[in-house]
Amino acid sequence: MTEQKATGRSAAADDGRRGARGRPRRVSMADVAQRAGVSAQTVSRVSNGDGAVVEATRQKVLDAMKELGYRPNSAARALKRGDFRAIGVIIGGLSSTGNVRTLDAVTGSASRAGYAVTLIPLDAPTQDNVKGAFTRLDELAVDAAVLIMEVHLLDAVALTLPPHVKVVVVDSDATGRFPVVDTDQRQGARSAVRHLLGLGHETVWHVAGPEESFAAGRRAEAWEAALREEGCPVPPVLRGDWAPESGYEAGLRLADEESCTAVFVANDQMALGVLRAFHDRGVRVPEDVSVVGFDDIPEAASFIPPLTTVHQDFAEVGALCVDAVLRELAGETVTGVRLVATTLKERASTAPPPGEDRTTR
Template structure:
């Protein structure tokens, strides 16, 4: 095609049923831009797609014409043509847990910095059927990859049908068919137990998260392993559901355990409930019982007392998820589990045990 001479403005209005006094505006087309800029439609397309081979003066003329006419390239059509949507889908088990929300925020921020949009698919209930349904919807969504925040045992890859172009990265899972990014849950739990034993406590009690949770399971396993490695007694596990209310109920039970001088709680929200229960029952923290949480939520430093806890680097989790996605999209084979290290943050909820236990 040859360049066109543009002497007239493109028509962007059309007569409405022969009524000369009424007009309706139509969508500006690529041909309109080409006519105003005096170039071919193919040249307009090349400018829209960022073709570096277009002469700079021609590019400027096309961009000026786009601006004047209010033309917006059809990004969806261009993405379909080149098979690159610049979008990442995120499937999450829900937006009620601190870990899921902060992981989602980290993934979204990292994706945005990489020039990708995020499409969120929250699951109403953690069932295998809902997981399958979420993946089925991917056939209708313009995404290049999926980050699956999977904290429960529901990923049956044999039952899933994925669009062939979609890459998958999983957070907090034991998946073997996809790359996994996770916080080093075991490292954090071991650090919590060792900190408390190092202060002189004979053993450490544990309030675990839900049985179906991967993170809760790994933290509980590491807690027990750390105690056995030191030859310490392993108290019975108390179990909560990540909420302050469940931590409060566990705290009421532990307040009656005279031998309990140290507690490792599987998340900070349950630790908050535990602290309130101890306060209500007259148990001093850390004078009578030392408490360590997990997550290091922003409010942890404002608890009474400020909470010693295991810090999870959610920003790093998000960056590594997006990094794995981009490497897969670039054609690299990404496998295995990548663990983000944790850090124990010491505040004022832990101390050496009292010589004679709790004061009356």
């Protein structure tokens, strides 16, 4: 008889946790409080990690949560605290190697800081799409946003930001409105040009990225400035779209330039295309023409020949983005541009020009 009563009480308790149609009802804070024999306010404090709760009481509440299968409403808690522990990332394209590696670095740094990442990709980097992405920020549970856009858009867009969302920009035209983190594009391009001139080349040709790219523009400007500073002739720019195919087309044109003994390519993907074009035309690298890339993608050391290239520290860029976000969320005023230095990785794709003494390498 006692066993039947106990079973009846269990069934009644179970029925009490079901809705009108017999579906399981979400366990509430009041249910936990009743099971633990404490107030709902105490349960709330335990849910929010309040250290003022006595350890024995806290353990009783945790045991009751586990027994009842209670899951705190994280969104409600975030609204109450005023933070969501989440960062939105608006990214202007997932086809770019630099964008993807920067995204990976931001995600990793955010995770280590205890923040989730909400990704907002742009199908096409247009002004309307950027406006729409900023509008979505107001609908999402995020505390801050990192913008990864290599095109010139922010200056022309009237952005309306939710008042609580902090913004950090990577590699774009923030024009002083937001803190910026970027690779030192100019320093990297200069190091590539100076390396080639130092080997004895009279000038350096350039395969640039797309005109709308902020990074491509800075690299091209630094390439030209470095040549002019040394009194070297400035060849016409060949332009690609970051993809190997455009590098291949540029490489075919360069193979017909008898005066071309050195090429600085704005990224490693296009450099791969240049190398293939030279191979197809019988131009030897580095015996006939030296080639330098930019990015230092993981595959660069496995190109034939292994590619001399400018190394970008994407991990540091990601870490500085998250650091700036956290400082803003802590109430600091973060302004200006933080640049991450590059490193030239010398490999087998560069050498003195034909006829020079190659033992000096």
